[in-house]
Amino acid sequence: MTVAELPISPETLPAPEPAPEGATRQGIAIICYSGDLEKTWAAMILASTAGAMGMPAKVFITFWGLQTFVKPSRRVTGDNWMQKMLSIMSRPGIAHRKLSKMNFMGMGPWMMRSLARKYNVSSPAELLEMAQMLGVEFVPCQMTMDMFGIKYEDLMDGMGEPVGAATYLGFVADGAAPLFI
Amino acid sequence: MADQQVDARGLSCPMPIVKTAQAVKAMASGQTVEVLATDAGAVKDFAAWAKTTGNEMVEQTVDGGVYRFVMRKK
Numbered sequence: 001m002t003v004a005e006l007p008i009s010p011e012t013l014p015a016p017e018p019a020p021e022g023a024t025r026q027g028i029a030i031i032c033y034s035g036d037l038e039k040t041w042a043a044m045i046l047a048s049t050a051g052a053m054g055m056p057a058k059v060f061i062t063f064w065g066l067q068t069f070v071k072p073s074r075r076v077t078g079d080n081w082m083q084k085m086l087s088i089m090s091r092p093g094i095a096h097r098k099l100s101k102m103n104f105m106g107m108g109p110w111m112m113r114s115l116a117r118k119y120n121v122s123s124p125a126e127l128l129e130m131a132q133m134l135g136v137e138f139v140p141c142q143m144t145m146d147m148f149g150i151k152y153e154d155l156m157d158g159m160g161e162p163v164g165a166a167t168y169l170g171f172v173a174d175g176a177a178p179l180f181i
Numbered sequence: 182m183a184d185q186q187v188d189a190r191g192l193s194c195p196m197p198i199v200k201t202a203q204a205v206k207a208m209a210s211g212q213t214v215e216v217l218a219t220d221a222g223a224v225k226d227f228a229a230w231a232k233t234t235g236n237e238m239v240e241q242t243v244d245g246g247v248y249r250f251v252m253r254k255k
Contacts, residue, residue, distance in 0.1 A: 049195040052202030054234045121193040130199045134206075 026175030027056030035064030037097035037109050043181040044127035051134025060168045062141035067092040069156050078149030094125045132158050139163050183215035190219045198230050208254050216250045223248050
């Protein structure tokens, strides 16, 4: 069977609908998966800028990324010893992110923060605050909350209702550009 | 004279844009904002911002490493 004989050929497929005027303005949907300092920083830069651009922006916070959004006042989270141990070994909170490379017991992040201050680069915490002020929505992953034993009250103020993967994919189906950070 | 001023001199990406967006949010349609920035990426960034948000770039000048933009809220 040649290509032309196939029941579905490019000719028989419906032509894609032309994008309506301004169709690129459907925003972005970021999956904030990593808890590493450098990736958290990138996610917060994009989230705050999307807010500033007037783009609808949603950040789905999941796995290690969920730990980033735990209130600074919560040192230990979880119900059982494994969940508690996890939060002790990997301190939650946006101010306690580690670099994925060259962490050197906290020396790397300290240098990154000093350089950022020197060159007037805003911290992830400041960018998060800006993003929230500009209407960016942060939605926690219910499954990660259950697995890590993180309760809604443990999370920073202003987080959305906890949801699952289908809600995130719904954002993408509605035309938001997906980003996995 | 612009209705609002944003002094973003010394600030790095994305703060000039973020601070401008915050100021513009509080403005009425047709009002103008004057932004001062020293971030070299600002020229392209503000052009992209104006295009995406639909706000109009009225003026842009550079004087001794300081970029000045005047934009009108749509």
